[in-house]
Amino acid sequence: MKKFGFGVDIGGTTCKIGLFETTGQIVEKWEIPTDTREGGKNILPDVAASLQGKMRERSISKEDVEGIGIGIPGPVQTDGSVPVCVNLGWKNVHVPAEMEALMPGIEVRAGNDANVAALGEMWQGGGKGCKNMVMVTLGTGVGGGIIVDEKIVAGSHGAGGEIGHITVNPHETVPCNCGRNGCLEQYCSATGITRLAKERLALEHGETLLDKEEVSAKAVFDAYKQQDKTAEEIVEKFAGILGRGLSNIACVADPEVFVIGGGVSKAGEILLEAVQRYFKKAAFPSCVDTRFALASLGNDAGMYGCVKLILK
Amino acid sequence: MKKFGFGVDIGGTTCKIGLFETTGQIVEKWEIPTDTREGGKNILPDVAASLQGKMRERSISKEDVEGIGIGIPGPVQTDGSVPVCVNLGWKNVHVPAEMEALMPGIEVRAGNDANVAALGEMWQGGGKGCKNMVMVTLGTGVGGGIIVDEKIVAGSHGAGGEIGHITVNPHETVPCNCGRNGCLEQYCSATGITRLAKERLALEHGETLLDKEEVSAKAVFDAYKQQDKTAEEIVEKFAGILGRGLSNIACVADPEVFVIGGGVSKAGEILLEAVQRYFKKAAFPSCVDTRFALASLGNDAGMYGCVKLILK
Numbered sequence: 193m194k195k196f197g198f199g200v201d202i203g204g205t206t207c208k209i210g211l212f213e214t215t216g217q218i219v220e221k222w223e224i225p226t227d228t229r230e231g232g233k234n235i236l237p238d239v240a241a242s243l244q245g246k247m248r249e250r251s252i253s254k255e256d257v258e259g260i261g262i263g264i265p266g267p268v269q270t271d272g273s274v275p276v277c278v279n280l281g282w283k284n285v286h287v288p289a290e291m292e293a294l295m296p297g298i299e300v301r302a303g304n305d306a307n308v309a310a311l312g313e314m315w316q317g318g319g320k321g322c323k324n325m326v327m328v329t330l331g332t333g334v335g336g337g338i339i340v341d342e343k344i345v346a347g348s349h350g351a352g353g354e355i356g357h358i359t360v361n362p363h364e365t366v367p368c369n370c371g372r373n374g375c376l377e378q379y380c381s382a383t384g385i386t387r388l389a390k391e392r393l394a395l396e397h398g399e400t401l402l403d404k405e406e407v408s409a410k411a412v413f414d415a416y417k418q419q420d421k422t423a424e425e426i427v428e429k430f431a432g433i434l435g436r437g438l439s440n441i442a443c444v445a446d447p448e449v450f451v452i453g454g455g456v457s458k459a460g461e462i463l464l465e466a467v468q469r470y471f472k473k474a475a476f477p478s479c480v481d482t483r484f485a486l487a488s489l490g491n492d493a494g495m496y497g498c499v500k501l502i503l504k
Numbered sequence: 505m506k507k508f509g510f511g512v513d514i515g516g517t518t519c520k521i522g523l524f525e526t527t528g529q530i531v532e533k534w535e536i537p538t539d540t541r542e543g544g545k546n547i548l549p550d551v552a553a554s555l556q557g558k559m560r561e562r563s564i565s566k567e568d569v570e571g572i573g574i575g576i577p578g579p580v581q582t583d584g585s586v587p588v589c590v591n592l593g594w595k596n597v598h599v600p601a602e603m604e605a606l607m608p609g610i611e612v613r614a615g616n617d618a619n620v621a622a623l624g625e626m627w628q629g630g631g632k633g634c635k636n637m638v639m640v641t642l643g644t645g646v647g648g649g650i651i652v653d654e655k656i657v658a659g660s661h662g663a664g665g666e667i668g669h670i671t672v673n674p675h676e677t678v679p680c681n682c683g684r685n686g687c688l689e690q691y692c693s694a695t696g697i698t699r700l701a702k703e704r705l706a707l708e709h710g711e712t713l714l715d716k717e718e719v720s721a722k723a724v725f726d727a728y729k730q731q732d733k734t735a736e737e738i739v740e741k742f743a744g745i746l747g748r749g750l751s752n753i754a755c756v757a758d759p760e761v762f763v764i765g766g767g768v769s770k771a772g773e774i775l776l777e778a779v780q781r782y783f784k785k786a787a788f789p790s791c792v793d794t795r796f797a798l799a800s801l802g803n804d805a806g807m808y809g810c811v812k813l814i815l816k
Binding site: 267324338340341343345346347348349350351352353354355357358359362370371372436439440441442443444445446447448474476478481482 | 579636650652653655657658659660661662663664665666667669670671674682683684748751752753754755756757758759760786788789790791793794
């Protein structure tokens, strides 16, 4: 096996690049700006120049490189082509073909950024040692990634792992960003938790550490850690919705572990415990012991997953 | 590639056996009784004797046989071993190892019967031409099978594709067979549809073709085809629950096609149309055009899938 691999996680403002040993050890990481001008035509050439510079600097030949994995903030086809990527200004970019033309002799693969982040967590993060995993990213929205037998389930329309848009409440009247109503993301994202908190605080007449005007998901979990009763109610509601939602996912994909990441997951073990408690109550009998773990690679997960993408 | 493969779908009373060309063409099928006495110890030897007899009869040598695929009515581990199978009386049977000892020189693989039936429908049935499929079996219960990239998602606890046990109504007070409440199967199986019908008929004061005492899923769909208003209400309720349930599965596995099989699916296109209509309303935008198809292999699906299991 060749010794090195590059992971390139392209975001709307910066590209996070990592040089890895194929064993999973990170050697060095750095960032370059993402130039989205002119339909993003400079993005891949800029990345290629950066990788070539690094190879010269460290005297790494192309024979030493197993490949380059690239994460894209949008839908990616199975062959690595990108029909449209609004965040990068791209239309019809075949990432492997264009990148291989810039870096002859090195294999290139591409995947969606949320999916490669899940793969990264499976390989070297919270799901290390597992082959079947569901990643749940609780950020501004709720994202996900389904890994079956070490491979991403991208889906036939790029909607594999779009678990934030599972309908958990068909009676919801407030619309989700996707245009539908009652999606998991409306209750379990940072924004969703804030909304749950505001609704609860509007009814509050007792004492609470939470401030009606400046409540946030973080404030809720901070108050929860101090046993604030109102925060407890909000967290129980959040955990009930998420735990039950994940129990339904277990009846489809039946993973070994749910790995919880994203900004909200910084609340830590106390969040896992609450969600897992509701999951156990709701789960199909054979799945009650499914493990829960926190994501551990933070913003580097995508880079890791990009490298895993190119390993055979 | 070798020319032939055997598919053996072991049931609690009979084993359905098929000799196939590896192209997917069935050459001959027959059945032998399943002998569940003495912990089912004769089952695999009986199957082996039947296969050897057929090979002699048709002058097929082991060099002509790609392999033997075996479907088991219970949970099967990834390596083909079966910890417990109540239907067969088995405890700790390593199907490939035991069968290969009986049929030296021929490769053997085993899978769960519902999962191999899904694989069969993907290979030569309603999902032909697809690599990503969700099979929905509406029988006495509701079963399923998730196929990703032509492979079964068996799950870490054998619960992959247990879609009948997705909770669709947390407020349900009647318990499901699994001990929980509000599972999809409680509304969308033949039994579930009968229950919906009885509940509706208890409130009926007008005219209907349906008989309160002898209603069945088949009677409901027959009356639906004759535009019976009461049957329409029942079918709309069933289709709404199933369509919304499948829209949530699409946010996880995002298949190209949902293939609907099992006894209830004999209602035909009219059932597909109703379910798909609710699916489209509920689905995540990128999935609204997911195809729906009827299963087409009937009880032979398992045999087909067993053969597909052994093809590289």
